[in-house]
Structure formats: C-alpha cells, structure tokens
Amino acid sequence: MMQSHARTGKLFAFTIRKEWLKLLLWLAGCAFYVILGAVAFVEVYGDPLERQAMAQAMQNPAMEALFGRAIGIDNYTIGAMYSHTMTIMGFVLFAIMSILLVVRNTRSEEEDGILELIQSLPTGRLASTTSAILLLVLTNTLLAVMSAGLLIGLGDSSMTTEGAVLTGILYGLVGLIFGGVTLITAQLSSNARGAMMLSFGVLGLSYMLRIIGDSGGFNALSWISPLGLLYGAEPFVENNWFPVWVGLVLSFVLIVTALGLKHRRDVGAGLLPDRPGKRHASVFLKTPLGFLLKLVRTPLIVWVVAMILLGVSYGSVIGDIEDVLAGNEIIEQIIAGDDSVSMADQFIAMIMGVLAMAASIPTVQIILRLRSEEKKNRLDKIIAGARSRTSVLSTFILTSLTVAFIFQLLQSLAFGGAAVAMGYDIALLDMVSAGLAYLPAMVVMIGLTVMLVGWLPKASSLIWLYLGFAFILLYFGGLFDIPEAVSWLSAFYHIPEMPVEEWNVWTAVLLTIIGTALTVTGAAGFRKRDID
Amino acid sequence: MTKLIEVDAIEKSFGKTKALEKVSFSVNKGEIVGFIGPNGAGKSTTIRILLGLIRADGGSATIFGKDVWKESVAIHKRVAYVPGDVNLWPNLTGGEVIDLFLSMRGAKVDKQRKEELIRRFEFDPTKKCRAYSKGNRQKVALIAAFAADAEVYIFDEPTSGLDPLQERVFQECAKEVLAKGASVLLSSHILSEVERLCDRVAIIRKGVIVESGTLDDLRHLTRTQITLKTKENISSIKEQSFAHNVSINKDQVIFQLDSDQFDAFLSYIQPFNVLKLESAAPKLEDLFMRHYETVEGVE
Known part of the structure; x- marks a missing residue:
C-alpha cells in the first residue's frame, strides 16, 4: 500500500503551486460571507427586542424552508440568529x-x-488522488480556522468561543463531506462533467430533504441530509457536537472508499458504463440550434427537474404559513408593515426572486458555453464553416432567451401548482405572471454576459460574481441594512415583487432596453475581436 | 540477450469489446522494437497495460522481470513514456512542466542535457502551456523523456504533430539512447519512421499480434508503388510476375511492385524509353493488405 502513495508529497507540493491562487480567491469569498453575517447582525440587530420580533417572524414553515429549522428562538441572541440564518447558505457555498x-x-x-x-512517472497509483485529498483537507481546515477566528474576533458576547469553533468545524466538515462525495463520483463517472453533475445532484437532494424535513415536520429527513445533520449542531444555541463526530466518520468512509475504488480501476475508466452514441448526426443536429441544444441538453434537463422540484418543495409549505400566523396581528405588522399584505404573499414574492436567480444560472451558462467552446479551440471550427459570427452568437442568445422563458414558466407553474394544490388561495395565473415578470432582469443578465464574452472574454466568469451579489441582496436583504444605492445595482432588485406589488410596465420596458443594448454592444465586440 | 519487456498472452476486454487477445512479444536490451498497427488495433491498450495504468484481464506482462501492475513505481523509475496526445496544465510554462516531470523521477536533473534537448527541438520553454500547439506540447513530453536517464523508453505515436525536421530530431535522440544501451518500444503507424529506426517489429490488428520479426523478414511482404511514363507502349507490363494491381491511364502506368524484384523491373523497362519513374515507399496499409493477402493465400 505504501507503494501506491509514492511521491505524494512532491505531487502535493506541486498541486499547491498550481492551485494556490484559486484557493486564495475562494477563501476570500468565504471569509467575506462570514464577515458579512457577523458584522451585519451585530450592527443591525443590537437591540434584543428587535431580535425577538425577528425570532417570532422566523417561526413559520416558509422561513424555515429558506433558512432552516428555527433555533434558539427563546433567546434569539446574535449568535443564534447567525447560526439560524447563515448556516444553510454557507454550507451550500462551501x-x-x-x-x-x-x-x-x-x-x-x-x-x-x-x-x-x-x-507513468515513478508516482504511486494513488498519489494524485491522495494529493487532491490533502488539498481538500488543507483547504477546509483553513476555512474552519479562518471562520472560527473571524467569528471570535467580530462577534459579540453571545458568540462564544465554543460556538465559533464548532461553526468553523462545521464549515470545514461540510466541505470534507461533499468533497468526499465528489471523490466517489469521480470514480463512478468517466468524465468531469458527469462527476460534477452527480455531486451537485447529491447536494441538491440534501437541500431538498432538508426543506421537507425542516418545514414539513418530517424531522428524520433533515437528519438524513448532510446539510440538515450538520445544521443540527446549532452552534451558539445548543453547541451539539454529535453531528461533528458523525460528519467526521462519514468523510472518512467516503474518502477511504474512493481510494479503494481508485486503486482497483483502470486509468480513464469510470465505474458507470458509457452508452454508445449515435452513428449519424440527425437532421436536427445539423441545424445551428439543434447543435447547440445537443451540447447543453443534459445539463438543461437536470436543471429543469431540479427547478421544478425546488418550486414544488417551496410551494407545498405555503398553505401552512397562514395557519401559523392566523390571528397573530403583531407579527404581521412587524413583517409586512401593514396587515393588508399577507405573510405568505411576501414569501411567494421572495421565492419567485430566488427561483428566477436559479433559472438565470442555466440561462447564463448557455452564453458562457460559447466562451468554453472557444477556449477548447472548437469555436473556430464552427465559425470557419459557412456561418458568420453574428449568426453563431445569435443562436446562443436566442436559445438562452428561450430557456429563460421556459424555465420561468415551468417553475412558476410548479411553485404555484403546489401552492394551489395545498389549498392556498391564489390564482395560478398570478403566480405565472409573477414568474414571468423576472424575464427583463434575465435579459439584463444575458446582456451582461454577452458584454463580457464580447469585450472581456477572459473575465467572463465575473458574471457569477454579479449573480451572487444579486442573490445575497435578495436573500439577506431583509435581514441586513443594505444601502439603496448598492441594491440599485442588481437588475433583480428593480423587478416588482408580485403578488405583493403591482406589475410595472415601465420597469420592464426599461430593463429590456438596457439588456438589449448590452447584448448589441457585446455582440459588436464579439464580431471585432480575435478568437482565442 | 536479456528481455527487458516481456509480454506473454495478455488479454483485455472493455465491456463486451475484446481489445486484446493473447498478445505476446518482447523487447531485448539495447534494441528498438516497432509496434505497428492501424487505429484502434490495441497498441495504446497494450502500452497502458505495460505502464500499469490499466490492468490486464489475463496473461503476464513484465518489465525488468517485475510485474507491471504490482511494481509499477519501481519500474517507472527506469522507464520514460511519451503519449501521442499530450495535455498539460494551461497555467504553467513548458519549462516548469519539464522540470516537474524530471523531479518526479527523484534523480538529479541533468541541466546540460535538458538545455541541449530544448535547443535541438527548437522549443520555447518560457510560454504557458495553454499557448502551445499540439506539436509543442508533444515536445514537452519528449524533452522530459530524453532528458531522463531511463533504461526503457516507451513511445506511443510520439511524432504525431511534429514537423518533418523535428521528427528527424526525435529519431536521432532515439538512436542516441539506443547507443547508450537503452531499449525502446515505439508504437507508430508511420511505417517509414519504424523502418528507419527499428530492429524488429510486431504488427497488431484487432487485438491480435499478426506478425512479428525483423524488418527484413517482413520486407518480403511489402510492395512499392510505381508510377511510370514511357514513350513506347508498355501495357505488356500487366503480364509480368513482379507487377500487381496494374492500372493504365493514357500513357501513365501505376502498379505495385514486389520490393525484391526491383532489378527485374528495371531491366524490363529499359527498352521502353522511360520519361518518368516515381516509386513510393510502401505504406503501412499496403503492408497490411499485402500481409492479409498472403495469409489468406496460405490458408
């Protein structure tokens, strides 16, 4: 067995050399997330009364579906608030x-x-996998130490050292567990894309199990989900260390299993069988649109299924909100400001925003596919054919627009359908219009992506930063005091929150014009620039 | 002669496809063996088994008398390998990757030898790997291999992507390591390269070794393609025993000539007033076709 690990040390040193910059950026992003939570809560929720009111507002299935089971409600300290609201999203990020x-x-x-x-060099059969594991452990250890340190340094007295250390360990553990899952999927699938999709599938499933478990009352489901399990540690509230031990054992088992699988299998092979492909290109594949759809088909199908499931999960908890809040006028006043607006409608508006941002991911990915084809030197083969750059680019843009429309339609139908089925009193059509109202913001997303691909191709992935920024605004906007000028930068911020607010034709038109202008300018850049 | 590489009846299946069927051959110390065959014949599969990258389903394969799967690390200290398709980390320079590969061997890097190879292959080691063409990525692996002091070199179509001049440099380097007493296994489908370098060849087709021996043994199987233009009508060449597959197009004759019949051919055409004579070395396909015709003829 020692022979299998020969030269792991050398390889690991090399791995760090090629990875350090990426890891530094990721860790900086993670640190930003932790600082944001710690500082904002201390600043904004210094007043215990305000926190207690928030605690009341958090105790309903909708909020629990978003943030996790309500914890520490009796004494909703800053620490408890941090654990409750920041943990699940952080887990997903890490x-x-x-x-x-x-x-x-x-x-x-x-x-x-x-x-x-x-x-083929004198390195052991497991050396490269082992150095990837070492990198995984190192990264997550740094994440754990960094997070614990930040929380101790920035938190108030309710953020105890034990809680901070536990939080840090949980952050590192969630990385270890899903890294471990990925080590296994990397043995199962014979290609990177497949391994990644399997892992994200496991993450998505864990997230959904947690939603149903936390807000639907099936507690067991939360404990099966790694996200729900680690959430159960409740740092700053219960400081329950049991999930840590389970998580450590789970990571260990995953990693050892992966090494065992790797040791036995052939290089290049996956344990899942590859299906034989088609012999000829179909008539449809030979059209530009058909070709593009073939490229992105599998991820799109996965996305559609995931989005519909997410919509149904959220939709199915809506009915319960009214029951919980019925008769509690105080809470309704705090949350809504006036009791004419129902809590559930507010929830619907927020989830619509979350779903629209989620649907923006595949929408943007289609445009970015153009860039990744370019990086792999395949774009020149397409452009060198009888097709102009403009026509290639417009195929990508039109497909992206169509995907945005279909996704918004399907997921608002799923979300609304589930809500109606659970007996919530809302017209399905209103739900669908609330979903479609986000299309202008998605046009802006597409426009920005085309701009980047056209003028700053090397920086194309910055679009994810912008989407992440918009997401944080929406998700945590209700908790933090975010200056209007900052919020204003997000395209999604301008979309009226239906059904709470009225649809505004001018906002829609203006955003569409901005999005179109960005797209046209981006396309001009793409026509002019060199193809890598 | 000591056998450095010994492959004995190895088999390998991928699912239902049988990739290798009882493949056996050997490479002696100080010798270069050509391993030839068409695409998908099983060359790379065999080489990947020899490198312990994939595991044979049956049979035995050893290098230096050691099992290629179980003792791969010990074997690889004395083996250098160059694949036909080299991919590298896009954000490192070629020079960095060469050093990395060499340092993985544990031995001290012979700087002078490395620099000399970089110069001979006309390689710019300061560029990032993402900027290299296929041929330049190939050079990274070739330089790292030749700069290593290995006893066995395994090449899997190493010159695909190199220009003819660089191809020549590769051949010189291969000869140099041979002169130092190393052994080489060269997989290729460029017959001219194999012919120029190899003492012996093993031909694989559909996972089966169909022929192995010295090149002279095999040469009787080869034919040369002749394109001929004469002033006098030479259509009677059809009846000659050395000419095969004769096609006549106006005054131009194209046919296959048995390679050991050049003399008879030259004396035959003398009287026809030759205007143009071109001969093309037999390609691997010709060898194969010829080879199968013979085998079928015997059966």
Whole structure:
C-alpha cells in the first residue's frame, strides 16, 4: 500500500503551486460571507427586542424552508440568529467550493490525459488522488480556522468561543463531506462533467430533504441530509457536537472508499458504463440550434427537474404559513408593515426572486458555453464553416432567451401548482405572471454576459460574481441594512415583487432596453475581436 | 540477450469489446522494437497495460522481470513514456512542466542535457502551456523523456504533430539512447519512421499480434508503388510476375511492385524509353493488405 502513495508529497507540493491562487480567491469569498453575517447582525440587530420580533417572524414553515429549522428562538441572541440564518447558505457555498476543487484535481486531469503522464512517472497509483485529498483537507481546515477566528474576533458576547469553533468545524466538515462525495463520483463517472453533475445532484437532494424535513415536520429527513445533520449542531444555541463526530466518520468512509475504488480501476475508466452514441448526426443536429441544444441538453434537463422540484418543495409549505400566523396581528405588522399584505404573499414574492436567480444560472451558462467552446479551440471550427459570427452568437442568445422563458414558466407553474394544490388561495395565473415578470432582469443578465464574452472574454466568469451579489441582496436583504444605492445595482432588485406589488410596465420596458443594448454592444465586440 | 519487456498472452476486454487477445512479444536490451498497427488495433491498450495504468484481464506482462501492475513505481523509475496526445496544465510554462516531470523521477536533473534537448527541438520553454500547439506540447513530453536517464523508453505515436525536421530530431535522440544501451518500444503507424529506426517489429490488428520479426523478414511482404511514363507502349507490363494491381491511364502506368524484384523491373523497362519513374515507399496499409493477402493465400 505504501507503494501506491509514492511521491505524494512532491505531487502535493506541486498541486499547491498550481492551485494556490484559486484557493486564495475562494477563501476570500468565504471569509467575506462570514464577515458579512457577523458584522451585519451585530450592527443591525443590537437591540434584543428587535431580535425577538425577528425570532417570532422566523417561526413559520416558509422561513424555515429558506433558512432552516428555527433555533434558539427563546433567546434569539446574535449568535443564534447567525447560526439560524447563515448556516444553510454557507454550507451550500462551501460544498460547491469543495466539489469544484475535487473535480478539478481528479477527474478533469484524468480526462485530459494528465494523470496518465503523472502515473507513468515513478508516482504511486494513488498519489494524485491522495494529493487532491490533502488539498481538500488543507483547504477546509483553513476555512474552519479562518471562520472560527473571524467569528471570535467580530462577534459579540453571545458568540462564544465554543460556538465559533464548532461553526468553523462545521464549515470545514461540510466541505470534507461533499468533497468526499465528489471523490466517489469521480470514480463512478468517466468524465468531469458527469462527476460534477452527480455531486451537485447529491447536494441538491440534501437541500431538498432538508426543506421537507425542516418545514414539513418530517424531522428524520433533515437528519438524513448532510446539510440538515450538520445544521443540527446549532452552534451558539445548543453547541451539539454529535453531528461533528458523525460528519467526521462519514468523510472518512467516503474518502477511504474512493481510494479503494481508485486503486482497483483502470486509468480513464469510470465505474458507470458509457452508452454508445449515435452513428449519424440527425437532421436536427445539423441545424445551428439543434447543435447547440445537443451540447447543453443534459445539463438543461437536470436543471429543469431540479427547478421544478425546488418550486414544488417551496410551494407545498405555503398553505401552512397562514395557519401559523392566523390571528397573530403583531407579527404581521412587524413583517409586512401593514396587515393588508399577507405573510405568505411576501414569501411567494421572495421565492419567485430566488427561483428566477436559479433559472438565470442555466440561462447564463448557455452564453458562457460559447466562451468554453472557444477556449477548447472548437469555436473556430464552427465559425470557419459557412456561418458568420453574428449568426453563431445569435443562436446562443436566442436559445438562452428561450430557456429563460421556459424555465420561468415551468417553475412558476410548479411553485404555484403546489401552492394551489395545498389549498392556498391564489390564482395560478398570478403566480405565472409573477414568474414571468423576472424575464427583463434575465435579459439584463444575458446582456451582461454577452458584454463580457464580447469585450472581456477572459473575465467572463465575473458574471457569477454579479449573480451572487444579486442573490445575497435578495436573500439577506431583509435581514441586513443594505444601502439603496448598492441594491440599485442588481437588475433583480428593480423587478416588482408580485403578488405583493403591482406589475410595472415601465420597469420592464426599461430593463429590456438596457439588456438589449448590452447584448448589441457585446455582440459588436464579439464580431471585432480575435478568437482565442 | 536479456528481455527487458516481456509480454506473454495478455488479454483485455472493455465491456463486451475484446481489445486484446493473447498478445505476446518482447523487447531485448539495447534494441528498438516497432509496434505497428492501424487505429484502434490495441497498441495504446497494450502500452497502458505495460505502464500499469490499466490492468490486464489475463496473461503476464513484465518489465525488468517485475510485474507491471504490482511494481509499477519501481519500474517507472527506469522507464520514460511519451503519449501521442499530450495535455498539460494551461497555467504553467513548458519549462516548469519539464522540470516537474524530471523531479518526479527523484534523480538529479541533468541541466546540460535538458538545455541541449530544448535547443535541438527548437522549443520555447518560457510560454504557458495553454499557448502551445499540439506539436509543442508533444515536445514537452519528449524533452522530459530524453532528458531522463531511463533504461526503457516507451513511445506511443510520439511524432504525431511534429514537423518533418523535428521528427528527424526525435529519431536521432532515439538512436542516441539506443547507443547508450537503452531499449525502446515505439508504437507508430508511420511505417517509414519504424523502418528507419527499428530492429524488429510486431504488427497488431484487432487485438491480435499478426506478425512479428525483423524488418527484413517482413520486407518480403511489402510492395512499392510505381508510377511510370514511357514513350513506347508498355501495357505488356500487366503480364509480368513482379507487377500487381496494374492500372493504365493514357500513357501513365501505376502498379505495385514486389520490393525484391526491383532489378527485374528495371531491366524490363529499359527498352521502353522511360520519361518518368516515381516509386513510393510502401505504406503501412499496403503492408497490411499485402500481409492479409498472403495469409489468406496460405490458408
């Protein structure tokens, strides 16, 4: 077995050399998230009465679906508030970091044939996987230490050292667990994309189990989900260490299993079978649109299914909100400001925003696909054919627009349908219009992406930063005091929150014009610039 | 002669496809063996088994007498490998990658030798790998391999992507390591390269070794393509025993000539007043076709 790990140290040193910048940026992003939570709560919710009011407002299925089971409600300290509202989103962020890290350092390199070169040197059969594992452990240890340190330094007296250390460990553990899951999926699938999709599938499933478990009253489901399990540690409230031990054992089992699988299998092979492909290109594939759809088909199908499930999960908790809040005028006043607006409607408006941002991911991905085709030197083969750049680009833009429309339609139908089915009193049509109202913001997203691809191709992925910014505004906007000028920068911020607010034709028209202008300018850049 | 590489009846299946069927051959110390065959014949599969990257389903494969799967690390200390398709980390320079590969061997890097190879392959080691063309990425692997002091070199179509001049440099380097007493296994489908370098060849087709021996042994199987233009009508060449697959187009004759019949051919055409004579070396396909015709003829 020692032979299998020969030269792991050297390889690990090299891995750090090629990864340090990426990790630094990721850790900076994570640190920003923790600081945002700690500082904002101390600043904004210094007043215990205000916190207690918030605690009351948090105790309903809708809020629990969003943030997690309400915890520490009796004494809703800053620490409790942080644990309750920041944990789940943080877990998802840290899990994504580790999933990407593992895929990048295992299956991607194997798919590119780099592993073959390394393994033909006197390195052990497991050396490259082991150095990826070491990197995973190192990154998450840094994340844990950094988070604990930040919370101790920035938190108030309710953020105890034990709670801060526990929080840090939980953050590191969630990365270890999902990194471990990815180490396994990297053995199962013979390509990086497949491994990544399987891992995100597990993450999505964990998230949905948690929603149903936390807000639907099936507690067992929350404990099965790794996200729900770690959430159960409740730092600053219960400081329950049991999930940590379970998480450590789980990570260990995942990692050891992955190493076992890797040791036995052939380089380049996946344990899941590859299906044979088609012999000829279909008539549809030969059209520009058909070609593009074929490229993005599988991720789109996965997205559609995930979005519909998410819509149904959220929709099914709406009915309960009214029951819980019935007769509690005080809460309604705090949350809504006036009791004519129902809590549930506010929830619907917020979820619509969350869903629209989620649907923006595949929408933007289609445009970015143009860039990734370019990076792999495949774009020149398409452009060198009988097709102009403009026509190639417009195919991508039109597909992206269509996807935005279909996704918004389907998920508002799923969300609304579930709400209506649970007996909530709202017209399905109102739900669908609330969903479609977000399209102008998505046009702006598309426009910005085209701008980046056209003028700053190397910085195309900055669009994710913008989407992340818009998401934080929406998700935590209700909790933090965010200056109007900052909120104003998000395209989604301008969309009227139906059904609470009225649809505004001018906002829609203006955003569409801005989005179109960005797209046209971006396209001009794309026509002029060199293809990499 | 000591056998450095010994492959004995190895088999490998991928799902239902049988990739290798009882493949056996060997490479002696100080010798270069050509491993030839068409795409998908099983060359790379065999090489990947030899490198312990994939595991044979049956049979045995050893290098230096050690099992290629179980003792891969010990074997790889003395083996250098260059694949046909090299991908590298986009954000590192070629020079960095060469150093990395060499340092992984644990031995001290012979700087002078490395620099000399960089110069001979006309390689710019300061560029990032994402900027390299296929041929330049290939050079990274070739330089790292030749700069290493290995006893066995395994090449899997190493010159795909190199220009003819660089191809020549590769051949010189291969000869140099041979002169130092190393052994080489060269997989290729460029017959001219194999012909120029190899002592022996093993031909694989559909996962089966169909022929192995010295090149001279195999040469009787080859034919040369001749394009001929004469002043006098030479259509009677059809009846000659050395000419095969004759096609006549106006005054131009194209046919296959048995490679050991050049003399008879030259004396035959003398009287026809030759205007143009071109001969093309037999391609691998010709060899294969010829080879199968013979096998079928015997059966």
